[in-house]
Amino acid sequence: MVEVFILKKRKDFVRVASKGLKVVTSGLILQAALSLSVQDDCCHIGYTATKKLGKAHIRNRTKRRLRAAVREVFPQTALSGVDYVLIGRYNTATCDFQKLKDNMHKALEQINALLNEKKVTK
RNA sequence: AUAGGCGGUCGGAUAGCUGCGUCGGGCAACCGGCGAGGAAAGUCCGGGCUUCAUGGAAACAAAAUACCAGAUAACGUCUGGCUGGGGCGACCCAAGGGAAAGUGCCACAGAAAAUUACCGCCGCGGCUUGUUCGCGGUAAGGUUGAAAAGGCGAGGUAAGAGCUCACCGCAAAGCCGGCAACGGUUUUGGCCAGGUAAACCCUAUUUGAAGCAAGACCAAGUUAGGAGGGCUUUUAUUAAAAAGUUGUGCGGGGUGUUUCCAACCCACUCCAGAGGUAGGUCGCGACGAGCAAGAUGGUGACAUCUUGCCCAGAUGAAUAGCUAUCGUUUUGUUGUGCUGCAAAGUAGAACAAAAUACAGAACCCGGCUUAUAGGCCGCCUGAAUAU
Numbered sequence A: 001m002v003e004v005f006i007l008k009k010r011k012d013f014v015r016v017a018s019k020g021l022k023v024v025t026s027g028l029i030l031q032a033a034l035s036l037s038v039q040d041d042c043c044h045i046g047y048t049a050t051k052k053l054g055k056a057h058i059r060n061r062t063k064r065r066l067r068a069a070v071r072e073v074f075p076q077t078a079l080s081g082v083d084y085v086l087i088g089r090y091n092t093a094t095c096d097f098q099k100l101k102d103n104m105h106k107a108l109e110q111i112n113a114l115l116n117e118k119k120v121t122k
Numbered sequence B: 001a002u003a004g005g006c007g008g009u010c011g012g013a014u015a016g017c018u019g020c021g022u023c024g025g026g027c028a029a030c031c032g033g034c035g036a037g038g039a040a041a042g043u044c045c046g047g048g049c050u051u052c053a054u055g056g057a058a059a060c061a062a063a064a065u066a067c068c069a070g071a072u073a074a075c076g077u078c079u080g081g082c083u084g085g086g087g088c089g090a091c092c093c094a095a096g097g098g099a100a101a102g103u104g105c106c107a108c109a110g111a112a113a114a115u116u117a118c119c120g121c122c123g124c125g126g127c128u129u130g131u132u133c134g135c136g137g138u139a140a141g142g143u144u145g146a147a148a149a150g151g152c153g154a155g156g157u158a159a160g161a162g163c164u165c166a167c168c169g170c171a172a173a174g175c176c177g178g179c180a181a182c183g184g185u186u187u188u189g190g191c192c193a194g195g196u197a198a199a200c201c202c203u204a205u206u207u208g209a210a211g212c213a214a215g216a217c218c219a220a221g222u223u224a225g226g227a228g229g230g231c232u233u234u235u236a237u238u239a240a241a242a243a244g245u246u247g248u249g250c251g252g253g254g255u256g257u258u259u260c261c262a263a264c265c266c267a268c269u270c271c272a273g274a275g276g277u278a279g280g281u282c283g284c285g286a287c288g289a290g291c292a293a294g295a296u297g298g299u300g301a302c303a304u305c306u307u308g309c310c311c312a313g314a315u316g317a318a319u320a321g322c323u324a325u326c327g328u329u330u331u332g333u334u335g336u337g338c339u340g341c342a343a344a345g346u347a348g349a350a351c352a353a354a355a356u357a358c359a360g361a362a363c364c365c366g367g368c369u370u371a372u373a374g375g376c377c378g379c380c381u382g383a384a385u386a387u
Helices: A010-019 A056-077 A097-121
Strands: A003-006 A021-025 A028-034 A042-048 A082-088
Touching (some): A003 A056, A010 A028, A010 A082, A028 A097
Antiparallel strands (some): A028 A082
């Protein structure tokens, strides 16, 4: 089990976007990078919904759905000491919720495998 | 009932599982309260609040507003009225200072855009006696145009003309009604004369600016005594170098601009100290131009009084995610009742499908504007249709 904290600083978002890994699926985009300050059994996660998606209430709904999905998916599968960023897509607010969770699970496993590879090569 | 006008209101519900923010209680586990909108939107006006170092005077500039009276903390908002326009009507209107202060623009057309005569009409005259020429009168008719110097009828005349008269319109003056905008009426004047002010402009009134990323407070880290700059003097062709000094005066800057007066502030820049970045706390939500109900006054906007209530406070930003059932609307299919010969109309039922809006507080209030599936309620209208 991994405890999930919210990522708040703009600096961290920029770091993850520029230096981290990226996986694209239907409904969401997942980015990840190793945290600077490593703590046991916790990861940080941030949500992004750009203005491209729509007006404020649509962006809010996108983030809420991502948050609800994260609550069910992340504690089992996420790695500790990693910063994740979830980016909403045009269909995040309207797509089937079960599908959203499945896609998130797949994306998370994929990106975790890549991260582990990176650690090993180091 | 259909149709239409005006105003108001709601804008999904219930259950389960999983969660979030905040406040209160508790050592803790946890428990309890509260948790988006009518527009939270656009950021277009008006205020509160905050800062810009102040107070006062004058001029200029810029912007906004523009019938009258009232409401309000204030407004460009609202209410009631006036005039004009639209509608059969209920009602509606992004309509409302000044065009005889001045400037500009109005293509083209037309004889002519102002003391206008092309055609026409009338009179007089000439001789080549006629589809003739000249002189004069004439704005009734024709043409153009946005506009041809009141309209229309009668009298009048050679033909005509406000030349005269009636009615209508216009202007001025008086009287009456109204707080006023304005309305009514009488007399007088033959009638000064297009539009555009969302062209400049003129008149009146109002306005200092920027905004909670305002602003107040706490304060890691970094920076280590210096670096760069100005001024003066000396040397030097210049470039530059050295030394001194860095603060009093002069002078300079300080809310749109300029000017004036008073008092004041700033001071060479960065860094240590001072200060203040990251970050944090406050501002910030429960005392308010507050909300609800009632009473009184007022046509009304609204005001006053009484009683009760406390009602979101996030900051990568809570107020939800999912599932089920139901509701609402539309469409299709099926079958039923009623009217009807039939076509068809109408009422309710079952099943299926689709749709279920606009949109998310960010310092707070009062407005305006714009967006909005669908539903409900009240008052009112009558060219018309049906019973």
